[in-house]
Amino acid sequence: MAQINTCLKRTFTIFNIFFAIVGGVIISLALLAQFSTSFQEGGNLESRVNGLFGLYIVGAIIMVLAILGAYGAHKESRVALIVFLVCMVLGCLVMFRYAVPVAVMRPQVEGMMEEKFRNYLPLDENSEDVKNMADNLQKTFHCCGLFSYNDxxxxxxxxxxxxxxxxxxxxxxxxxxxxMERSTSVYTQTCFPIIMHYFLLGFDIVLGVFFTLAILALLGMILSSVMIHQMRYPNRPPILLTVSTVFSTSPPKYEELYNPPPY
Structure with missing residues (x-):
């Protein structure tokens, strides 16, 4: 006899399918990032490899947990559901642990980035890597200088x-x-606002991923907890809500009033 409510089991299965899709999307983004950066030379190769490896790990863990949860619901396996619940609790705590500080830091990012980039000025006197980065930005986005052509x-x-x-x-x-004194025509637009636009866009995407995963983990934790509770008490009778006699439609019962005799 099934111990878990059929509607709850279907809801949990749909949740795990969506959870697996999220894991597949993360792995696909990692593959796309790896393909797009494989043609770039230079840069911090080690940090790119670590970032891509982290995306692969997160996507794989999400897909494994989705399969574990779906298996636990289908087979009504208490062990699988308990493992899933523990992983959801840990995942929810970890996601909120990183998402909240990132959200708090969000308004301060532009000032921190501006201070960092002003240390590169003047661009002519910086390293070849910085000058090549600035040249590539200017060619790609048709801008001149980080904050001004005077950079x-x-x-x-x-x-x-x-x-x-x-x-x-x-x-x-x-x-x-x-x-000698010369004049030339340069781009009016500067590069720093463009850099900040894409940087903040990536920042917001990462923040959205953190909170989305945290909410999904919280939802998975609630659903798996309810199913484990149903499996622990399979024969508990359902609680029926009865309407109070105050709202009863039957005619009221009258009682005979007893008046004590006077002394």
């Missing part, structure tokens, strides 16, 4: 506009000194 003592070619861009109003004419 360069000698304005590079990646800052300069072509005739078509000048006609579109994306450029400004500036003067700079390099052996």
């Amino acid at each position: 360069w003592k000698n304005i590079p070619e990646s800052c300069k506009c072509n005739t078509e861009e000048e006609e579109e109003g994306k450029c400004q004419t500036v003067s700079y000194r390099y052996l």
Whole structure:
């Protein structure tokens, strides 16, 4: 005889299917990131490998837990459901442990990033890696300098506009000194706002993933707890709610009033 309510079992199965899809999406994002970064040379290769490895691990753990939960509900295995419950409790605590500090730090990110990037100025006097990074940003996003074209003592070619861009109003004419006074047309837009836009976008995505996983873990914890409770007390009779006699539709019963005799 089934010990778990059929509707609850189906709800828990649908939850685990969705949970497995989330794990598959995370693994797919890791594969996409690995494919897109495999053509890039240089950079911090070790940090990229560690990040991708972490995504693979998280996605695989989520899919294994989803399979474990679905198996426990289908077979009504108390051991599988208890293991699933423990993992959900730990997962919920870990996700909130990282999500809350990240959410608190969110308003301070732009100021911290600006302070960090101002240490790179002037760009000409920095390392080759920084100069190459700035050049690539300027070529990709059609911007000049991090905060201003004055971030360069000698304005590079990646800052300069072509005739078509000048006609579109994306450029400004500036003067700079390099052996003699010169003027050139450079991009009006600076690179730091673009960097912050994409950085905050990634920041918000990570924050959303943390809270989504925490909420899913909390929901899985509640569902598995209810099923374990039903398996522990399979023969408990259902609780029936009875309507009070105050709201009864039957006519009231009258009692004879007894008046004591006077003395």
